[in-house]
Amino acid sequence: MRTTKTPNSRLAEWIARTGLSNAELARRVKAAAQQAGHPQVSPDATAVRRWCQGNQPRRPIPGIIADVISDALGYRVTSYELGLGDSPAEDRSLLYNRDWVVTVDTVSDLGRADVDRRRFLAAAPFAAVAATGPSRDWLLATLDQQPDPGPRVRLEDVTAVKNMFSEFQKIDIFQGGGSGRLVLAAYMNVHVYPLLRRPQADDVRRALCEAAAEQTYLLGWMAYDNGEHGTAQRYLIQSLRLAEESGNVPLGAHVLAGMADQATLLGHPEEGLRLAQSGRHGLRGASPAALADLWALEGRALAAMGVTSAATKAVAQSEAAAEQIRPDDEPEWALFIDPAYLHGEHAMTLRDVGDHAGAAEHAKLSIDHARRQQRARRGALSQAALASTHLQRRDLEQAHAAGLRTLSLAGKVKSSRAIEAVADLQKRMEPFGRHRLVADFTERARVLTAA
Template sequence: MARPVTNAAFDGLLTAAGYGNAHAAFARQLNHAGREQGAWRYDAASVYWWLRGRRPGEHVQSAMAETLARKLGRTVSTSELGFGATESAQTCTYPASIDAAIDATEQIWMTLAKHLNRQVNGTFDSGKALQAALGWRYDLPDATISRSGRQQVTSSDVQSLYALADHFTDLDRRHGSGSPHTRAVMADLLVRQVGPMLRGTYTDAVGHDLMRAAAMLGGQLAFMSYDAGEHAVAQRHLTLALRLAKAGGDRLYGAHLLANLATQAVFMGHGREAARLAEAAIDGAGRAPATVVARLHATAATAYGQAGERRPCQLALAKAERALDRTGTEPGPRWVGYFSPAHLAGAALRCLGDLHLYTQALRRAPDALALAGRNTRTRVLHGALIAVTHARAGDTDAACGWAREVASHRRGIQSTRVHQRIEELATALNPHKASPQVNEVLHALAASPAVI
């Protein structure tokens, strides 16, 4: 039995334009109108669901209005379509439904693919981040993920997306994410390949895997935006990826994304909010593999360190260390394989330094540099952090030695985070610039390529 039409405004416009009994024809014209935004594959079934409450994204509504305007011979505004206010790609709202999440995800990918994000970036919103954490943790699971669209999606199709995520992750770790071209290329691939898959035909089982893969790709794009210093854009990507992970039933990756939100909050100076996000991630992950547990508690430690909470910070570090000792018997998911003793040492160096426990922090320095060869950016970040810690501890000779290393190794890394860490180092050394050695190092840092 067909469901009753609930969007009378859209139904009336279709009828007036001659599409009342020609929904497939309207869908074809809509696909043509949106051809510059990707390979749309809407059909009569899409129109059926739009008439019965499903809400397309703003970019689709604009193409609908354009299509109807041509037939009616007058201007049609999106407000006439009867869909109500849509969630903009410029907000960090956690979508209530999976359809809204897919719409918003497609829109933000499309925006990035067109480089429009350069004009609309804003600031990190810790309140919205905490709301997203509540939605991810406590909203009921989606009743169904299956969908009927034009493109058949199989398990093999989804597996190719994981390989795509691995490729961009490797590029990011080697070279950083400062180049908008790299992110735009990735977004374009997502618009043209993943967007049509999300709107295709798949079973619940394939759909869950597809949502997990799309969440992983969105999460990587979020981290790249964060590394490039585009914090509002990064938060939007993370929020939507978190919703896709929820739809995919992947609580571990959802916890990882929430920890990434906490990491971003620490970077932006929201230590207390970051601690709440990290604890929500730990709680939501439940019984997790040891590497995941170690990563989550390390994030909590950095948050508590920035907030000046010594005891919780040290407890979180101890939990992370105990978990990392178990990693040999509890292998984790592929996406957490990057987290090593060196990453934990870097987190300890950061949070203990924030607590002014410089001697304890510097004991972690050798371990913080025991990184795999491909982690070029992390090596520079840790080296600069060691230099900053020495400078704050009053050892300018050691700080200058490490600063020279950093200046010589930052070439080719496009990362706002690296640039900011080096500025932090210059600030720590600046009070001693009367020293010829310090003055020389400050000039070397200023002269080294600042590719961001």
């Protein structure tokens, strides 16, 4: 007896909302699949018609369809909403769920998938539009769900979590995001995320959610620094939800700063600008360090967009906020927002808007502070910025010298951002052709990246 398939009316309705023809949707799905490393995924208009008739595409196609439709609409749509099955962990973790129990399940699943190094998570792409809902919901936050019953959590439990944050943050700052992240993820899975399921007094609950948000942010930041952008984005979105639950507005703004930094780095400066501005508007004057960071990242986004005047003004606003920073009054997660970091960010902003002298000045200040603190990653990024200002002035010898210092520092940390700074410097040297200094730097860089 022949079984009649049930048409997938939800998928057909969502496709209609995008205004895409079946052929165009198929073309975009194929292109996205190629970019994500799935060359075997090659649908045509007939395949799309069959999906709407009830044929269930195999993974990873449902997730790719969801990404393509989300991009077309400008907000996140999951494979579940498209009638293509339950959202897998990497899809669900892109959502900012109002239900607290679902949030705890989501972040726990994400942590387990990360520790297990499951292939689907490692290959998960960065979705530019995924942050639209979370940043909006953070500003309009309300909640009413309670965790599952169990032994009560004590403030002593929360203190232990916060003490561990301090140690893992030091690992990130001094050794790079590739060092210790999976150890942190395992710690969160065993010792922290289970606490979120247990009942707490209101003050303990806020403190626990704050500590969990800090650690989850750090997981995202470490993944970002290690070039695992899909994983990083998912951790950051869940960290934002945890920060909302804690009621800590500066911490939520800090998470948005990390999301803005990632979006701009990956070629989405308009999204980076919107995220930085959302964080700044929500901050409402609290935490000068967080404000200085958000202004700095707003400047980076504006520079990438080519909006020179506004980018320069953002740098000035960041400097003004930095003058109000009192380290003893700032939370521990803000300790890295210091002269080494801020001058380094300003150097890259001014470099990108063509202010060579200003960029060089900020780069040198950042380098000096980073050297005194023995922060190799920040030193590498700022040395690369300094080298690029020398290239803009056509001073290849000075650029080569700064480039060698970049290589030396980049070799001391496990950070894809440091390696990407080296690759960017190589690209900027290309106009100098086969000059011996270019050849020397290229060979040394090859040795580093191979190692």
